[in-house]
Amino acid sequence: MKNRILSPLASAMLAILFLLHIQPAMASDPAPTSNALDKGADKVVDKAKVTVSPAPSSDDDMSKALTAKISKGSGDIVIRTSDLPAGGSASVAVPAKPKLGNKGSAKPAEKEVHAHHWSYFDGPEGPENWGNLSKDNLACLKGKSQSPININIDRAVKAQLNPIEFIYRPSPLSIIDNGHTIMVNYGEGSNLMVDGRQYRLVQFHFHKPSEEAINGERTDMVAHLVHQHHDGSLAVVAVLMSTTKPASSRKYWWGDDSIKENAFINTLWNNVPLVKGKTDTPGVMIDVNQILPADKSYFTYMGSLTTPPCSESVLWLVLKTPIYVSDDQVKNFDRMYQMNARPLQPKGDRLVKETK
Numbered sequence: 001m002k003n004r005i006l007s008p009l010a011s012a013m014l015a016i017l018f019l020l021h022i023q024p025a026m027a028s029d030p031a032p033t034s035n036a037l038d039k040g041a042d043k044v045v046d047k048a049k050v051t052v053s054p055a056p057s058s059d060d061d062m063s064k065a066l067t068a069k070i071s072k073g074s075g076d077i078v079i080r081t082s083d084l085p086a087g088g089s090a091s092v093a094v095p096a097k098p099k100l101g102n103k104g105s106a107k108p109a110e111k112e113v114h115a116h117h118w119s120y121f122d123g124p125e126g127p128e129n130w131g132n133l134s135k136d137n138l139a140c141l142k143g144k145s146q147s148p149i150n151i152n153i154d155r156a157v158k159a160q161l162n163p164i165e166f167i168y169r170p171s172p173l174s175i176i177d178n179g180h181t182i183m184v185n186y187g188e189g190s191n192l193m194v195d196g197r198q199y200r201l202v203q204f205h206f207h208k209p210s211e212e213a214i215n216g217e218r219t220d221m222v223a224h225l226v227h228q229h230h231d232g233s234l235a236v237v238a239v240l241m242s243t244t245k246p247a248s249s250r251k252y253w254w255g256d257d258s259i260k261e262n263a264f265i266n267t268l269w270n271n272v273p274l275v276k277g278k279t280d281t282p283g284v285m286i287d288v289n290q291i292l293p294a295d296k297s298y299f300t301y302m303g304s305l306t307t308p309p310c311s312e313s314v315l316w317l318v319l320k321t322p323i324y325v326s327d328d329q330v331k332n333f334d335r336m337y338q339m340n341a342r343p344l345q346p347k348g349d350r351l352v353k354e355t356k
């Protein structure tokens with residue numbers, strides 16, 4: 001009898017011991033990822049994390065393409081910034097590294113990101129000094145086509161531009177407070193077509209107030225939808241967000257006032273993680289189509305990432321029509337990020353086009 005009782009007991013004990021032993025090991029797998037994401041970790045780091053899980057061959061292809069591009073020595077590769085997508089961030093860090101041989105694992109990228117803290121407020125880490133924080137950020141200081149800019153409607157070239165095609169589909173929500181903004185990493189399979197080129201939606205995030213100004217005015221907030229072509233180049237769609245109705249003088253570009261509160265934004269704010277730097281996947285599906293205004297006419301110009309390293313050659317697509325958000329929604333973001341917009345940059349002789 002004793003034996004019969006003991007042996008199930010013993011095996012239960014063994015099972016428990018086994019679990020106790022295994023569990024920490026299992027937990028430690030995700031751990032490096034969340035460490036990587038702590039504090040100021042940018043989208044780049046996050047990207048590295050995203051790459052780990054589903055990364056199919058397309059990311060590999062992207063990495064190869066990027067590495068090839070990098071080896072050619074063109075210094076203007078637009079990767080590795082906080083505005084960066086989640087597809088090739090690992091390779092993003094590669095340009096800064098002397099050795100290109102290894103695949104550009106996530107670790108150097110993390111170090112890179114953590115090495116240079118930056119902020120939106122005046123001081124040694126503020127926007128005026130981003131370019132001095134690291135030689136990788138030189139474009140922040142010396143770049144000639146930096147973002148954001150003020151868009152003067154009267155000076156924009158009215159053109160017959162092809163409509164942007166948004167081919168978005170729902171994705172499981174994956175959301176992080178990365179220390180600079182609230183960012184959502186978007187699942188595979190959502191794309192943008194512009195001028196015959198396809199860009200994949202990688203992530204989107206928010207700024208308060210809007211970084212871009214129209215006729216000198218910023219809106220309450222903006223969402224930046226960051227897309228990446230398979231050659232590594234970026235296209236960012238800016239969706240302005242406003243709580244107020246347009247002044248009559250601005251009416252001609254300010255159209256859609258039917259939406260009072262965006263349920264999509266509520267879903268995001270409700271699911272912001274309690275811990276900075278930690279990605280949450282609360283098991284909610286989202287559809288990014290819901291953040292787009294009905295009227296998708298736009299301004300377009302060539303600019304840069306608006307966070308270090310301020311890499312250039314980013315195609316900007318600023319939708320003319322804001323979406324409406326409630327005061328409470330803006331206040332809630334304000335409690336997380338009161339101000340996370342880079343100062344306006346000189347437009348120089350850049351062309352801004354506008355859909356007719």
Ligand SMILES: [Zn+2]
Binds near residue numbers: 224306
């Ligand atoms: Zn942005």
